[in-house]
Amino acid sequence: xxxxxxxxxxxxxxxxxxxxxxxxxxxxxxxxxxxxxxxxxxxxxxxxxxxxxxxxxxxxxxxxxxxxxxxxxxxxxxxxxxxxxxxxxxxxxxxxxxxxxxxxxxxxxxxxxxxxxxxxxxxxxxxxxxxxxxxxxxxxxxxxxxxxxxxxxxxxxxxxxxxxxxxxxxxxxxxxxxxxxxxxxxxxxxxxxxxxxxxxxxxxxxxxxxxxxxxxxxxxxxxxxxxxxxxxxxxxxxxxxxxxxxxxxxxxxxxxxxxxxxxxxxxxxxxxxxxxxxxxxxxxxxxxxxxxxxxxxxxxxxxx
Ligand SMILES: C[C@@](CO)(OP(=O)(O)O)[C@H](O)COP(=O)(O)OP(=O)(O)OC[C@H]1O[C@@H](n2ccc(N)nc2=O)[C@H](O)[C@@H]1O
Ligand SMILES: Nc1ncnc2c1ncn2[C@@H]1O[C@H](COP(=O)(O)OP(=O)(O)O)[C@@H](O)[C@H]1O
Numbered sequence: 245x246x247x248x249x250x251x252x253x254x255x256x257x258x259x260x261x262x263x264x265x266x267x268x269x270x271x272x273x274x275x276x277x278x279x280x281x282x283x284x285x286x287x288x289x290x291x292x293x294x295x296x297x298x299x300x301x302x303x304x305x306x307x308x309x310x311x312x313x314x315x316x317x318x319x320x321x322x323x324x325x326x327x328x329x330x331x332x333x334x335x336x337x338x339x340x341x342x343x344x345x346x347x348x349x350x351x352x353x354x355x356x357x358x359x360x361x362x363x364x365x366x367x368x369x370x371x372x373x374x375x376x377x378x379x380x381x382x383x384x385x386x387x388x389x390x391x392x393x394x395x396x397x398x399x400x401x402x403x404x405x406x407x408x409x410x411x412x413x414x415x416x417x418x419x420x421x422x423x424x425x426x427x428x429x430x431x432x433x434x435x436x437x438x439x440x441x442x443x444x445x446x447x448x449x450x451x452x453x454x455x456x457x458x459x460x461x462x463x464x465x466x467x468x469x470x471x472x473x474x475x476x477x478x479x480x481x482x483x484x485x486x487x488x489x490x491x492x493x494x495x496x497x498x499x500x501x502x503x504x505x506x507x508x509x510x511x512x513x514x515x516x517x518x519x520x521x522x523x524x525x526x527x528x529x530x531x532x533x534x535x536x537x538x539x540x541x542x543x544x545x546x547x548x
Pocket of ligand 1: 263266275276277278279352353354355358388389390391392405406407432433436501502503504
């Protein structure tokens with residue numbers, strides 16, 4: 245399908261990601277860590293709206309309580325890097341203004357910046373009718389960041405390499421998550437560096453992939469694992485309370501999202517999700533959300 249050439253702006257929605265399992269191996273020569281991960285896209289979203297302009301510009305507005313104060317508004321924003329890479333790939337000199345409506349907590353380990361980058365690639369491709377192949381979009385995404393290809397794909401996927409190699413996996417479930425953001429973000433490189441000092445890791449995705457294949461909540465509960473969780477808890481002792489509050493409120497498992505600090509409670513169903521959310525709010529955790537997965541990757545929601 246091609247974009248109407250008359251479109252003056254295109255809006256693309258992209259989801260947050262979580263890692264149902266994040267198996268991390270010893271650091272490679274290039275400084276990245278080999279991963280055996282299962283990504284799931286969940287129902288928290290950023291919307292990106294692009295329109296052609298004389299130069300690159302970025303605007304941001306929050307959805308709900310999301311704190312957008314740390315989102316850069318200059319060319320260091322990953323959405324501008326995405327636009328520049330796409331124009332270089334096609335050898336064109338176009339520019340755009342890029343608006344971000346942000347519902348994904350910033351620096352929370354939920355790949356909000358990666359979602360924005362993926363959404364920008366799709367939005368500019370449609371706005372300018374570039375018809376970039378899926379293969380090329382995935383390659384450009386991988387150049388932008390290890391998590392960006394998954395934001396294009398969405399659903400549930402097995403991630404390998406440094407996380408940029410993604411393959412969809414069957415997932416017939418609707419899984420319910422209580423999402424506990426934290427006001428103080430964590431740096432992904434700093435958490436990986438602490439992992440290097442700490443040792444450990446090496447979890448694999450087999451148990452989670454089997455749980456998903458069987459749509460088996462008990463098996464998923466037993467299988468979820470994040471090799472960065474113990475180091476993140478050492479760096480940030482305050483997160484131990486979040487973890488124990490989730491378990492105390494009845495979550496089946498409490499899982500760190502990516503490199504943190506967001507914590508995820510896996511729960512049985514929608515009613516349990518809202519009960520656990522209320523309990524966390526009562527315990528003093530602000531901004532607790534409920535989300536389901538899997539959901540779609542970056543997709544157009546409006547031509548205007
Ligand atoms: C930890 C994870 C788990 O999905 O997610 P987040 O917590 O960031 O959401 C990812 O591995 C984050 O991916 P992403 O944020 O795209 O990382 P990149 O931009 O590619 O790399 C940023 C830095 O993270 C470290 N890094 C990243 C990926 C990887 N496999 N090994 C690493 O050591 C490196 O220090 C790198 O310089
Ligand atoms: N579009 C963007 N949205 C959010 N953060 C961005 C964006 N572009 C650049 N950044 C920077 O990237 C850092 C990591 O952001 P984010 O992708 O939200 O978190 P994480 O890597 O933990 O998943 C932020 O602290 C911010 O400085």
